[in-house]
Amino acid sequence: MRIGELARHTGVPAPTIKYYTREGLLPPGERTSPNQVRYAGSHVRRLKLIRAMLEVGGMSVATVRDVLAQVDAPGRTVHGMLGVAQSAVSRSATERGTEEERRQAEREAAELVRRHGWDVKPENPGWPALVQIIVTYRDLDRGDLLALLDEYAAAAGRLAQVELATVADVPTVDGMVEGVVLGTVLGDAAMSAMRRIAQESASSRFARPRTQSV
Amino acid sequence: MRIGELARHTGVPAPTIKYYTREGLLPPGERTSPNQVRYAGSHVRRLKLIRAMLEVGGMSVATVRDVLAQVDAPGRTVHGMLGVAQSAVSRSATERGTEEERRQAEREAAELVRRHGWDVKPENPGWPALVQIIVTYRDLDRGDLLALLDEYAAAAGRLAQVELATVADVPTVDGMVEGVVLGTVLGDAAMSAMRRIAQESASSRFARPRTQSV
Structure with a gap:
């Protein structure tokens, strides 16, 4: 899907989506032409998780980025994630x-x-x-x-x-x-x-x- | 006791005690001469409560003042205090x-x-x-x-x-x-x-x- 559709699906405005991508919270979409980027279902889910952490958890953008970096780390374990999330x-x-x-x-x-x-x-x-x-x-x-x-x-x-x-x-x-x-x-x-x-x-x-x- | 003793008893510096009094968190002591104020045991306890609310509860000075105003209100009830503290x-x-x-x-x-x-x-x-x-x-x-x-x-x-x-x-x-x-x-x-x-x-x-x- 294109960024407009991703925005509609998640209720997150397109400029905010771009901001999360720049800040490293959201993986970039796939560039399919010089001025078109395609996003997948995994982007929808990740955006919802980001909003939950920011709005319900009251976490900062920097903290969300750090937690998500651990979520995506190859060696992650459930026990290790618990410690990261708790901190x-x-x-x-x-x-x-x-x-x-x-x-x-x-x-x-x-x-x-x-x-x-x-x-x-x-x-x-x-x-x-x-x-x-x-x-x-x-x-x-x-x-x-x-x-x-x-x-x-x-x-x-x-x-x-x-x-x-x-x-x-x-x-x-x-x-x-x-x-x-x-x-x-x-x-x-x-x-x-x-x-x-x-x-x-x-x-x-x-x-x-x-x-x-x- | 004088303000220096109150400060020693509670670990709260004298200027901070004066600040809490100005902000309405701590009742003023009794003025016994033009440049001497006497504090009672109730001031010790109140100061400890103030510090607990600020340091452990992470509350603002304004919020602590509002809660303490209800604590001291004549018509207070335990049930009413619960609502005030929860909010x-x-x-x-x-x-x-x-x-x-x-x-x-x-x-x-x-x-x-x-x-x-x-x-x-x-x-x-x-x-x-x-x-x-x-x-x-x-x-x-x-x-x-x-x-x-x-x-x-x-x-x-x-x-x-x-x-x-x-x-x-x-x-x-x-x-x-x-x-x-x-x-x-x-x-x-x-x-x-x-x-x-x-x-x-x-x-x-x-x-x-x-x-x-x-």
């Missing part, structure tokens, strides 16, 4: 508290991970985020909220099993790799959305039999 | 797809919420996020990832029960309100961190018995 969507965690408070929180985080039987590398972006949260809850003396971390861990552990089984069921490696990227970029957003809805519902039930002051 | 941490969702695709996704979202027996207002910021995600998965023909939404919903429902019970256990309304704010601001970050760790662990187990190509 791409993780905000870097500010170091909080004193060195001693951080060291204590690191020990607590490691114990929690051990309790749940997890096997995880020190580079996982979840570590600094978890340490930051433990330091903050300790700083504010909120042992009650700290105790919720085991609940989050149990839920995350169950979900990870189902998520990985879903990806493993996909018949093609291309589909698996795309599933890992989408699941990582959109999965957190999906879980947050569900949490907002479930919390409001639970809260309205808690609030009802009580007085207005609570 | 403060939610990114606005880009509208995706055609109007017909969005309408179909809205129906699917409403069915999902009904399946889980939830009672939730149309203003909940989870709705547009959920619709956006359904449109994206449909657009990319990922029925397999769409099916995971029920798993997220079940997990979110269980967690919401435990979270609300934790808040309801706090003996003071001040403590409950703070718990709702912290739980909302830090809860999503905690869940994301756990998901990163649990997914890497599950993925390394899936990867092990298989060949290098997957």
Whole structure:
């Protein structure tokens, strides 16, 4: 198809398609004559994936390019893609508290991970985020909220099993790799959305039999 | 205590404390003489909460001010605070797809919420996020990832029960309100961190018995 048709199929304007190609997010189409380029079905799919990463994932063009370079790398593995996608969507965690408070929180985080039987590398972006949260809850003396971390861990552990089984069921490696990227970029957003809805519902039930002051 | 002591207790420099007071995040201390202001223990706690919202929640100074104004409002309720905190941490969702695709996704979202027996207002910021995600998965023909939404919903429902019970256990309304704010601001970050760790662990187990190509 020509660029106008690709634009209609995806809702992405032609100048934006050209911009993504220049920036290395989208492979160039096949030049069939000096002023005509032909695009394939794979371009439609890639454009949809790019828009999902930018609009739903809130990622930058540079980050999308880096992730897609790994998606297209010959030696890619599903496990490797998970690490790439996780790093791409993780905000870097500010170091909080004193060195001693951080060291204590690191020990607590490691114990929690051990309790749940997890096997995880020190580079996982979840570590600094978890340490930051433990330091903050300790700083504010909120042992009650700290105790919720085991609940989050149990839920995350169950979900990870189902998520990985879903990806493993996909018949093609291309589909698996795309599933890992989408699941990582959109999965957190999906879980947050569900949490907002479930919390409001639970809260309205808690609030009802009580007085207005609570 | 004087401002120097408040700064030492919280790790927040004195000029920053003055800035938060000017911006309306921190109540002013009590002026005991023309050039001396006295701060109380409540200032220590408030400063720690401000830092948690800014540094861990990634919120803007203006958003923190708005949330704290509600925390201090005389008519505040725990249920009302949950709505305020949820809106403060939610990114606005880009509208995706055609109007017909969005309408179909809205129906699917409403069915999902009904399946889980939830009672939730149309203003909940989870709705547009959920619709956006359904449109994206449909657009990319990922029925397999769409099916995971029920798993997220079940997990979110269980967690919401435990979270609300934790808040309801706090003996003071001040403590409950703070718990709702912290739980909302830090809860999503905690869940994301756990998901990163649990997914890497599950993925390394899936990867092990298989060949290098997957």
